[in-house]
Amino acid sequence: MPYGIKTADFNTEEHNIMKKFIRILTLALIATLCIGAFAGCGKTPTVDTIRKEGKIVMLTNAAFPPFEYVDGSDIVGVDVDIAREIAADLGVELEIQNMEFDGIVGAVQSGKGAIGVAGMSINEERLQSVDFSVEYVKSKLVVLVSSDNTEITTPDALTGKSIAVQTGTTSDVFASDIKDATISRYKSFLDAASALNSGKVDAVIVDEMTAAEILSANAILVQLADPLTEERYAIAIQKGNKTLLDAVNTTLNRLISEGKIDEYIYNHTAAGTEAEG
């Protein structure tokens, strides 16, 4: 029966392909396990290792004025000023790494940088991965809308609307809980603001100080009077890195008691920049 023979041949061929496929899959699995074995060895940037290397690495996302933003070709801001003080107190250089905001907690966790200073609010999820310093700024989440928007006048009206936020921020967490809202997650608040500016979304949820910066550059946007939640900014440090946490807290407490942080904020907000120029 020729038909039967043909089927048998076909089966062996298929069988061979399957065997080869399984072999490749097994090898790929082994390779993955090898990578996994590597992954265990993250490092801990203690005060000692930082002093030995002569530099402290600050992880941030330079799209969050006035806390961190690009001025000309340099990354500056309130957080950068604070980090400089921390570096000076430790007697080391400051190195700034500008990365995606949603990667900062993970990078602090694996010791890629010593401190995550990015206007980062303390929240439950982050506390499970990293430790936080003392709070150095209190802020609020606010809502920005287009000035001709008559529909959204209170935060309650956000239900069912389209909202732009930055990925992985507390705004993202907050917006995700709004009923029936469509969330657009952008790589930065400034991208979110652009989307609002061009009418792609109905509203942006953002921290109040960044909102002020966005408003000063975009005349057609307004801020709702009622804030959403309280935010408390702190510096993220690898879990259990006690020596560094103490060093950072010492510097922060000094800056807070000297009134330096308010001074930094004034210097980096529109008011301060205008007074300068």
Next chain:
Amino acid sequence: MTFFSDILARFYRTLIVKDRWLLLLRGLRVTLIIAAVSLVIGVALGVIVAVVKVAHSQKPKSAALKILNAVCSVYINVIRGTPMVVQLMIMYFVVFASSSNGVAVAILAFGINSGAYVAEIMRAGILAVDRGQTEAGRSLGLSSFQTMKEIVLPQAIKNILPALCNEFITLLKETSVAGYIAVEDLTKAGDMIRYSTYDAFVPLVVVALIYLVMVLGLTKIVGIFERRLARSDNR
């Protein structure tokens, strides 16, 4: 007229004020370094993998080659079967979790990625040379290594070069995802300008133009090479 002066004013505001063009220049440097060094790594890896695969196809019975060939097959399958951005992030956040040198990790990730594609380009280029050429070389008393070096490879290069250039162009453009791992390359520099000026048009268009000029330049150089190599074809 007002259109042009408006565009010019925007260029001035986004690039000249506060020397923001320096960001682009720095980004361009990083992009070029990543692309050039990872190309070298890619070609080196590609040659090794291609040689293993070709040797295996010529001597399928050798046990050592069988193992090497299996390793190379997995490498090519895994690299070609997963997206570059994911590979880059695995390298940065998993494999080299303790390294904060983004450029070095990017170079390695792009080099390893490119190696898989280069290997296939080389293998195809070598196999495209007629088997009779090898047979002739061996009949004339050359060793298999000499045959490969003196007869097969010089002919294979003609097949390989255009495809290799395409790979370099792809690599150059692909480095634009390096921003994912805190590397300030050309694309990221454009983003940084975008975020500090609230102007999307100028930074994005300028970044695109810079990539375009680089790619056109490369295409031109390879065209010259190809014509030089084709000279011997006219008989």
